[in-house]
Amino acid sequence: MEVSKKLLNSITHCVDDALEGLVMCNPGLQLLEGHRVVLRSDLQNIRGKVTLLSGGGSGHEPTHAGYIGRGMLTGAIAGAVFTSPPPSSILAAIRVVAQAGAVGVLLIVKNYTGDRLNFGLALEQAKLEGIDARMVIVADDCAFAAQKKAGRRGLCGTILIHKLAGALAEMGKPLDEIVNRIITATNGLGTMGVSLSPCSVPGAKPTFHLAEDELELGLGIHGEAGIRRTKMATADEVVKTMIDHMTDPSSQSHLNLKEGNHVALVVNNLGGLSNLELCVVSRSAVMCLESRGVVVERAYVGSFMTALEMAGVSLTLLTVDKTLLELLDAETSAPAWPNASRITLSGQRRKLPSMSQNPVVDISPVEGTSLPAVKHVLEKICVTLLGMEEKLNELDRASGDGDCGSTHARAARAIQEWMAEGAIPAQPAQLFTTLGMLIQEKMGGSSGALYSLFLTAAAQPLQVTSESAAWAAAMNAGIEAMKKYGGAEPGDRTMLDSLCPAAQELQSLHSFPGSELQVLSKAVQKAEAGAEATKEMTAKAGRASYISSARLLHPDPGSVAVTAILRAILVALENEN
Numbered sequence: 001m002e003v004s005k006k007l008l009n010s011i012t013h014c015v016d017d018a019l020e021g022l023v024m025c026n027p028g029l030q031l032l033e034g035h036r037v038v039l040r041s042d043l044q045n046i047r048g049k050v051t052l053l054s055g056g057g058s059g060h061e062p063t064h065a066g067y068i069g070r071g072m073l074t075g076a077i078a079g080a081v082f083t084s085p086p087p088s089s090i091l092a093a094i095r096v097v098a099q100a101g102a103v104g105v106l107l108i109v110k111n112y113t114g115d116r117l118n119f120g121l122a123l124e125q126a127k128l129e130g131i132d133a134r135m136v137i138v139a140d141d142c143a144f145a146a147q148k149k150a151g152r153r154g155l156c157g158t159i160l161i162h163k164l165a166g167a168l169a170e171m172g173k174p175l176d177e178i179v180n181r182i183i184t185a186t187n188g189l190g191t192m193g194v195s196l197s198p199c200s201v202p203g204a205k206p207t208f209h210l211a212e213d214e215l216e217l218g219l220g221i222h223g224e225a226g227i228r229r230t231k232m233a234t235a236d237e238v239v240k241t242m243i244d245h246m247t248d249p250s251s252q253s254h255l256n257l258k259e260g261n262h263v264a265l266v267v268n269n270l271g272g273l274s275n276l277e278l279c280v281v282s283r284s285a286v287m288c289l290e291s292r293g294v295v296v297e298r299a300y301v302g303s304f305m306t307a308l309e310m311a312g313v314s315l316t317l318l319t320v321d322k323t324l325l326e327l328l329d330a331e332t333s334a335p336a337w338p339n340a341s342r343i344t345l346s347g348q349r350r351k352l353p354s355m356s357q358n359p360v361v362d363i364s365p366v367e368g369t370s371l372p373a374v375k376h377v378l379e380k381i382c383v384t385l386l387g388m389e390e391k392l393n394e395l396d397r398a399s400g401d402g403d404c405g406s407t408h409a410r411a412a413r414a415i416q417e418w419m420a421e422g423a424i425p426a427q428p429a430q431l432f433t434t435l436g437m438l439i440q441e442k443m444g445g446s447s448g449a450l451y452s453l454f455l456t457a458a459a460q461p462l463q464v465t466s467e468s469a470a471w472a473a474a475m476n477a478g479i480e481a482m483k484k485y486g487g488a489e490p491g492d493r494t495m496l497d498s499l500c501p502a503a504q505e506l507q508s509l510h511s512f513p514g515s516e517l518q519v520l521s522k523a524v525q526k527a528e529a530g531a532e533a534t535k536e537m538t539a540k541a542g543r544a545s546y547i548s549s550a551r552l553l554h555p556d557p558g559s560v561a562v563t564a565i566l567r568a569i570l571v572a573l574e575n576e577n
Contacts, residue, residue, distance in 0.1 A: 002205065003200070003203065003204060003205055004200040004205070004206060004309065006202045006203075008202060011202045011203040014058075014081070014202055015036060015058045015078055015079075015080055015081065016036065018058065018061065019031060019036060019038055019065065019078060022038065022065055022066070022335075023038060026335045027041065028040065028041050028042070028068075028069055028070075028333055028335070029041055029065070029068055029069075029335075032075075032089075032092060032093065032096060034092075035077070035088075035089040035092050035093070036077065036078040036079070036085065036089060037075060037076070037077050037078075037089055037092060037093045037096075038065040038068055038075060038076050038078070039068070039074065039075040039093065039096060039097075040068055040069065040070070040074055040075065042070070043074075043096070043097070043100040044100070045070070046074055046097060046100055046101060046102055047100065047101030047102070048101060048103055048172070049102065049103060049169055049170070049172055050102065050103060050104040050105070050106055050168075050169040050173070050174070050175045050178055051074035051075075051097040051100075051102040051104070051105050051106070051169065052072070052073045052074050052105075052106050052108060052162070052165050052166055052169055053073065053074060053075050053076065053077065053090070053093050053094065053097065053105060053106070053107050053108070054067075054073055054076050054077075054107070054108040054109065054158070054162060055076045055077030055078060055079070055085050055090065055093075055109075055115075055119075056078075056079060056084060056085065056109075056110055056112070056115050057078075057079045057080065057081060057082040057083045057084055057085075057114075057222070058078050058079060058080060058081045058082075058083075059081040059082050059199075059201070059222075059306070059307065059308045060221060060305050060306055060307065061306060062303065062304065062306075062335075062336035063158070063159065063304065063305040063306070063336075064076035064077075064078070064162075065078065066334065066335055066336025066337075067159060067162045067163075067166075067334045067336055067337060068334055068335075069332055069333035069334035069335065069337075070170060070331075070332060070333040070334075071163075071166045071167055071170045071330055071331055071332030071333065071334065072162050072163060072166035072332045072333075072334040072337060073108075073162055073166060073334070074097050074102070075093045075096070075097065077089050077090050077093050081201050081202060081308075082201060082222045083114070084112065084114030084115045084117070084118045084119075085118060086118060087118045087119075087121040087122040087125070088122075090107075090118060090119055090122035091122040091125050091126060094107075094122060094123075094126045094131060094133060095126075095129075095131075098126075098131045103132070103174075103175070104132045104133070104134070104174070104175030105126065105131060105132065105133040105134070106133070106134050106135075106136065106165060106169075106175060106178060106179065107119050107122075107123060107133065107134070107135040107136070108135075108136050108138065108158065108161055108162060108165060108182075109135055109136070109137055109138065109154070110137075110138055110139075110153070110154025110155070110158050111137050111138060111139035111141075111150070111151050111152060111153055111154040112153065112154060113150060115154075116137065119135060120135065123135050132175060134175060134179050136161070136165075136179060136182050136183060136186075137151075137154070138154040138157060138158040138161050138186060138189075139151050139152035139153065139154055139186075140152065140153075140154065140155050140156075140157030140158070140186065140189045140190055140191045140316065141153035141154070141155050141190075141191055141192075141218075141220070141253065142190040142191060142192050142245065142246040142251070142253050142254060142255055143192060143193075143217070143218030143219075143226060143227050143245070143253070144218070144227060144251075144252075144253055145227075145248070145250065145251040145252060145253065146252055147252045147253060152253050153220050153221075153224075155191040155193065155220075155221060155305065155314060155316070156191050156193075156221075156266055156268040156304055156305040156314050156316045157186075157189040157190065157191045157266070157316045157318065158305065159266070159304050159305060160185075160189065160264065160266065160316065160318050160328070161182055161185065161186065161189075163327065163328055163330075163332070163337065164181070164182060164185055164324065164327045164328065165178055165182050166330075166332060166334075167326075167327040167328075167330035167332075168181060168182075168327065170330065171330075185318070185324060188255070188256070188318055188319035188320075189255070189316070189317070189318050189319075190246050190247075190253075190254070190255030190257075190316070190317050191246075191266075191314055191315065191316040191317075192217075192218060192242045192243075192245060192246045192314060192315055193217075193218065193219055193220075193221070193226070193270065193312060193313070193314035193315075194215055194216065194217050194218075194219075194226075194238055194242060194312055194313060194314070195210070195215060195216045195219050195226070195270065195307075195310055195311065195312035196210065196215050196232075196273075196311040196312055197210060197272060197309075197310060197311040197312070198210065198223055198310060199223050199270075199271065199272075199307045199308040199309055199310035200308065200309070201308070206223075207222070207223030208223055208225075210229070213231055213232050214229050214230070214231065214232065215229070215230060215231075215232055215233075215238065215312075216228075216229050216230075217229075217230065217241065217242070217245070218245070219312075221270070221305060221306075221307045222307065223307065223310070227245075235277070235280045235281050235283075235284045236284045236287070236288070238281075238284075239281060239284035239285050239288050239315070240284075240288050242315055243285070243288050243289070243292075243315065243317075246315070246317065255317055255319075256319075257292075257294060257317065257319065259292060259293035259294065260293055260294075260295070261294050261295070261319050262294075262295045262297050262319065262320050262321065263289065263294055263295070263296060263297060263317045263318060263319055263320060264297055264298040264299075264300070264317070264318045264320050264324075264325075264328055265285060265286070265289065265296055265298065265299045265300070265315070265316070265317060266299075266300045266301075266304060266314075266315070266316035266317075266318075267281055267282045267285055267299065267300070267301045267302075267313065267315060268302070268303070268304045268305055268306075268313060268314045268315075268316065269302060269303040269304075269306065269313060270306055270307045270310040270311070270312035270313060270314060271303065271306035271307055271308050271309045271310045271311070271312075272309045272310055272311035272312070273311050273312060273313055277313075278301060278302075278313065279301070281313050281315075282299065282301045285299075285315055286299065286345065286346075289317075290346055294346075295344065295346045295347075296344075296345045296346045297320055297325055297344050297345065297346075298320075298325070298328060298329075298340060298341065298342075298345065299340065299341075299345055300338050300340050301338070302338055304336070329342045372576070373572075373573065373576045374424055374426060374431060375419065375424055376572045376575070376576050377568070377569055377572040377573065377576075378415055378419060378424070379416075379419070379572075380568040380569070380571060380572035381412070381415070381565055381568045381569065381572075382412040382413075382415050382416050383412075383568075384564050384565070384567070384568040385408045385409055385411070385412040385561070385564065385565070386409050386412050386413070388405060388408070388560075388561070388564055389405035389406060389408070389409040390405055391405060391560075392404040392405030392408060392557045392560065392561055393405035393406060395554050395555065395556075395557035395560060396557040398553070398554060403445070404447070404557040404558065404561065405557070407443060407444065407445050407447050407448070408443075408447070408561050410442060410443055410444065411439050411442060411443040411447075411448070411451070414438055414439070414441075414442035414443065415435070415438065415439075418438055427466075428459070428462040428466045428470075428474075429459040429460070429462040429463040430459075432455040432456070432458050432459035432462065432474075433455070433456060433459045435455050436451075436452045436453075436454075436455035436456040436459070437452070439451045439452050439455065440452035446486075447558065447561075449485075450482050450486055450495070453478070453481045453482055453485055453486070454478035454479070454481060454482055455478065456481070457477045457478050457480065457481035458474035458475065458477050458478035458481075459474070460474075460477055461473035461474045461477055462474050468509040468510075468516055469509050469510045471506065471509060472503070472506040472507055472509045472510060475499070475502070475503040475506050476503055478499075479496065479499050479500060479503055482495075482496065482499075483496065491537060492537070493534045493537040493538065493556045493559075494556060494558055494559065495556070495558040495559045495561070495562040496559075497530045497531065497533060497534050497537070497556065497559050498527040498528070498530040498531045498559040498560075498562050498563045498566070499527065499530075499562055500530070501523075501526035501527060501529065501530040502523040502524065502526050502527040502530070502566060503523075504526070505519065505522050505523035505526045506519060506520070506523050508522075516573075517570070517573060517574060517577065520566075520569070520570050520573070521570055523566065524563070524566045524567050524570050527562070527563045527566050527567075528563050528567070530559065530563070531555050531556065531559040531560050531562075531563040532555055534555045534556040534559050535553065535554060535555050537556075
């Protein structure tokens with residue numbers, strides 16, 4: 001495995017640069033000179049209150065410094081990547097807040113040996129100096145069924161403890177009360193993680209390897225081994241497995257979660273998961289919990305405690321009551337705390353009924369059209385596009401995002417499903433309008449919009465008559481709409497380079513009625529020549545316009561697709577004839 005790429009200035013100073021960047025962009029924070037310590041910039045406001053300090057190895061951003069602010073942490077001490085901070089820096093932070101007038105110092109520490117040792121040593125040294133300081137260990141990992149001597153690991157649940165303790169401290173509560181209430185809260189706290197890929201410390205190779213079809217359950221935030229590896233599954237299945245394991249009564253580290261309990265949920269991105277995936281996992285988590293009769297009071301979704309670039313997610317559950325909810329909802333100025341909803345999520349209406357109405361479909365036959373012929377043409381188009389899916393995707397990989405074939409196949413499947421549902425409009429204008437609406441909804445992307453524009457505009461000349469000349473006018477109207485709203489012109493390496501030559505040939509329908517198939521055959525040939533000519537063109541519209549022309553060695557995929565549609569129409573009509 002190769003060393004992973006990182007966008008840094010240097011490996012040695014990456015933590016210092018990151019802390020400086022955080023402080024530069026957040027005027028409520030400041031650095032303690034000579035230490036990797038970040039503190040509130042308004043230390044004058046902590047006089048007479050308990051202060052909260054936390055910290056640990058870097059690489060878990062925004063943990064911990066992102067949670068510094070009024071109503072959360074007073075300061076955070078950072079170590080090197082995945083390395084506990086030195087006791088001297090921890091003690092320096094304790095001294096600063098004590099000198100600022102704090103009436104007590106609470107150290108909130110994740111349950112890792114290095115953190116326990118170094119924070120514990122600093123705590124004992126502070127006590128020798130007469131500072132009233134305590135330490136709370138957060139151990140929320142639900143992965144291991146049998147307790148290990150080191151205990152459960154401290155994971156993302158730690159940020160909820162930051163929030164609860166911070167709210168209590170801001171209210172002026174004494175140190176003893178804060179400690180007792182926080183320890184009680186941790187009894188209802190549990191976290192479980194899953195990873196799809198490893199992470200890598202700057203300058204080093206990935207910490208472990210996962211096959212393309214594997215995921216790992218229960219791993220730690222430094223890449224420590226989890227409980228088992230399993231094959232990839234759906235988000236719903238993975239989330240169910242996670243929550244099942246977290247709440248399994250046979251496990252010594254399980255969270256006691258019962259029907260009727262109220263919870264706060266944290267869906268935490270471990271660093272490299274896309275926001276789209278994170279939203280899917282959030283949906284799965286809420287649905288899974290509600291299916292068990294659990295009331296989801298709050299949900300916090302985002303990157304809260306990461307493991308560098310690890311693609312994965314952790315779920316944290318905290319059983320809550322009214323008092324704990326008030327603490328979670330209390331105001332804070334910490335930059336990384338989310339601006340989440342302060343109302344109960346379960347039971348909320350999540351969908352607004354649509355007010356749109358589908359147009360009435362006219363299925364009566366009209367002179368000049370044949371319903372079997374229409375169905376035959378549509379079927380041929382669909383089969384053609386489905387058969388070209390991979391070819392079009394391959395063409396699109398050089399000039400776009402590689403989904404041209406998938407997009408057209410999605411439209412084809414939608415048309416097939418629509419035809420299977422019942423009657424197909426025989427009136428051409430109604431057919432085009434209905435297809436335009438269907439493609440607009442089901443195809444997606446710029447291609448969906450362009451085809452829908454074409455069909456909607458092309459329907460207008462066909463409202464009065466469906467004679468041969470009207471089809472030529474329809475083609476022109478559709479093309480003009482695409483040019484008007486899409487911004488492309490012939491020669492820009494788009495589907496217009498096939499459609500425009502074909503449309504020009506179709507003008508013969510005005511002069512030679514009765515020769516429709518011959519004219520259409522010539523139009524298809526012109527379209528195919530136009531598609532082939534796009535190999536020599538410089539793209540001036542669409543995603544391909546951002547690609548060097550030297551890399552565009554194949555015809556435009558949109559032009560190839562629309563040409564295939566025209567060829568399918570011709571073949572279907574010839575067979576029908």
